[in-house]
Amino acid sequence: MFSSEQKVLIVMEGIRGELSVAELCRKYGISDSTYYKWNKEFIEAGKACLEGDMLREATSSEVQELRFQNQELKLALAELVLRYDIVKKLETLRISSQHQKYMRYTAEEKEEIIRAVKSSEVNISESLRYLGIPKRSFYNWYHKYSVGGLEALRSKPSGSPHT
Structure with missing residues (x-):
């Protein structure tokens, strides 16, 4: 599992072109389709940021954490009530x-x-x-x-x- 920072570094390394996409994918143990998916997301996010749209989709781990926090808050509120x-x-x-x-x-x-x-x-x-x-x-x-x-x-x- 790669963090968003690691994904950005891998995509940036691919953009620099020092290694072919195949070599880059072997180096990090990812498939070509994964690299191209990350590359597309990176470009779309950069484009949206340049257009002033700073909103982004939450990652599944962020959604899971927010759901957990929400449940904890609901339980705390119920206990207080x-x-x-x-x-x-x-x-x-x-x-x-x-x-x-x-x-x-x-x-x-x-x-x-x-x-x-x-x-x-x-x-x-x-x-x-x-x-x-x-x-x-x-x-x-x-x-x-x-x-x-x-x-x-x-x-x-x-x-x-x-x-």
């Missing part, structure tokens, strides 16, 4: 910027927190820190919810331990 949506959802669950220390949540709020945190692309620790909810409380809720569903998250009557 997803994180934004999750943070906005978590924001609605956040009670105050001071996170009241012994805040009591309803069973429905606990369920919503569990769902939001578990579906979040942000890791669990980061989500809980943002919400101001201790990990121990969250995992206690999560275990109860996993075993008994929403009903298990409901507060117990006085005298019973509750979270």
Whole structure:
């Protein structure tokens, strides 16, 4: 595989005429048709440049690289949009910027927190820190919810331990 600079040097060497086209092709291990194709492209590009048309066709490797970069940008954008949506959802669950220390949540709020945190692309620790909810409380809720569903998250009557 020859770079564009190497192709130009080979074509220029052919134009100088120090070697026949056949000798030049043997020297670089290319076919006559390849040399003539490069020569034609070189002349057409030079002509277009002299006419002021500076645009050129992208090479297949450039197109491939641009496609790869485009895909990477799409993935990065999708991740940012997803994180934004999750943070906005978590924001609605956040009670105050001071996170009241012994805040009591309803069973429905606990369920919503569990769902939001578990579906979040942000890791669990980061989500809980943002919400101001201790990990121990969250995992206690999560275990109860996993075993008994929403009903298990409901507060117990006085005298019973509750979270």
